[in-house]
Amino acid sequence: MAAPLIHLIAGARPNFMKLAPLVRALRADGRLAWKLIHTGQHHDAAMSGVFFDELGLPAPDVSLDCHGGGHAQLTARIMQAYEPHVIADRPAACVVVGDVDSTLACALTARKLGVPVAHVEAGLRSGDMTMPEEINRRATDAIADWLFTTEPSAAAHLRREGHPDERVAEVGHVMVDNLLFQLGRLDAGDADAQSAEAAAKAALDAAGASDAIAGPFGVVTLHRPANVDDPAQLAALMQSLGTLAARLPLLFPVHPRTRTRLEALGLTSAPGLHLLPPLPYRPFLALWRRATLVLTDSGGLQEETTALGIPCLTLRDNTERPVTVDLGTNQIAGTDPARILALALRRLDAIGGQPNVEVRRPPLWDGHAAGRIVSRLARDLLG
Template identity: 85%
Template sequence: MAAPLLHLIAGARPNFMKLAPLVRALRADGRLDWKLIHTGQHHDAAMSGVFFDELGLPPPDVSLDCHGGGHARLTAAILQAYEPHLLADRPAACVVVGDVDSTLACALTARKLGVPVAHVEAGLRSGDMSMPEEINRRATDAIADWLFTTEPSAAAHLRREGHPEPRIVEVGHVMVDNLLFQLDRLEAGDAEAQAAQATALAALDAAGAGRALAGRFGVVTLHRPSNVDEPAQLAALMAALGALAERLPLIFPVHPRTRDRLAALGLAPAPGLHLLPPLPYRPFLALWRRAALVLTDSGGLQEETTALGIPCLTVRDNTERPVTVELGTNRIAGTDAARVLALARQRLDELDAAGAAPVPVRRPPLWDGRSAARIVERLAADLLR
């Protein structure tokens, strides 16, 4: 009897990091077959291909090559492109991760064809329906058969929304699985770790930021439309970052959409604010793991900084990951540039007052590097009955 087949859906950069632990867990378990389906949502080398190589993901079994256009156009293209593969394979389950357009599109296609859906990172809620990700995650949860949650608040949201208890499975976070795995590889100091360090240093040297690593520095990432699409907001944030960089050198790997907006506005970085191209996962980890402070609007970095005890300011008005504030090192700064600057300076004052005392690391429950194994165990138990 053939092993049950899973379709693992990859679309955008965060998905790759969440799927890598699942692939390792599936290989170790051996009871389930799987195919990796790449929708193409992130398709260029800087945002996609390099991650497959360094995360240990095999080449996709299927590439749908859907990218570009707005949310409706991309979602519709993935719906159409994925359907024939579902009909041909009739997998036992479609496994989607996170909250990007690929997540919702593939979940919808599978469910309409009677294929059960497993949602990894279910139940997260920001309460902000202007975020495309909030719509994607709510809609995906509404049709999913397995709801694998990362933190207690996610399970609580699902229960309040009336999801049946047997579908809610608290497993921890596969993003943290990947972080701990990759951190171990960096600390091993092998050839791959040395190459990652060299890539990071080369990017810094190219941006004239080589000296930043000699002392205390911060890391910035910004990509959400609410921060980068409105010219006045982006200009205000860049001014705030420039002012902060007078005290703390800042390293800013720039997402392609953010770089396009900066170029269109003619905004040049202030001294001390060093713009880099997007970095592969491991070189970026080699940088931010040593940062004194991270400023970001990324959900993933809120979690990863919490896992390593690195102070983080989230440049958003809300978070769907409240455990990073309750137990971790994250603070919600909002999007007002003056407030972001004031809170960043306050955080640096606190760090100065603490001196050499390390920031305590308090990881949320089940953030122990075994989340993917728990997911595979549950799927195998249900599908092999």
């Protein structure tokens, strides 16, 4: 009897990091067959291709090559491109992760064709319906058959929304699985680790920022429309970051959409604020793991900083990951540049310029979430 086949959906950079532990767990378990479907939502080498290599993901079995355009256009193109593969393979399940457009598009396509959907990282809620990600995650959860959650608040949201207990499984976080696995590789000091460190050093050297990491330093990431699409907001943020950089050197790997906005406005960096190119996962990890403070509007970094005990300011008005605030190192700073600067300076005063060494990981953030997910899928699909 052939093993049940599942489709693993990858679309954007965060998806790759969440799928890598699932691929390792599927290989270790051996009871399920799987295909990796890359929608192409992130398609350039800096944001996509290199991650397959460094995360240990195999080349995709299927590349849909769908990218660009607005949310509706992209979602529709992915659905059209994915549908023939669902019809041809008739997979036993479609596994989607996170909350990007690819997540919703493939979940909708599979479910309309009668294929059960598993949503990894289900139940997260920011309450902000202006965020495309919030719409994607709510809609995906509404049609999913398995709802794998990362934190207690996610399970509570799903139950309030009427999902039965048998569909909700609290498993931990595959992003933390990947983080701990990659940290182990860096700490091993082998050729791959040396390559990651060398890539990080090369990026610093090219930006003239090598001296910045000799003492305490911070890391910045920005890409959300609320922070980078409004010219006045982006200019004010850059001014606040420049002021902070006079106290704490800042490394800022610039997302392509953010760089486009900066160049259009003619904005340049202040002394101490070092603009870097987008970095692959492990070179970036090699940098920020030593940071004194992280400022970000990313969802993943909120969680990863909590897992490593590094102070984090989230440059948003809300978070769908409240466990990082309740149990972790995260603080919601909002989007007002003056408030962000004040909170950052206050945080530096509180920690005395030294990284936080207390690590309080949320329940089940132990590096074994992917194994729990694969065990549940295998049990249900084979049972």
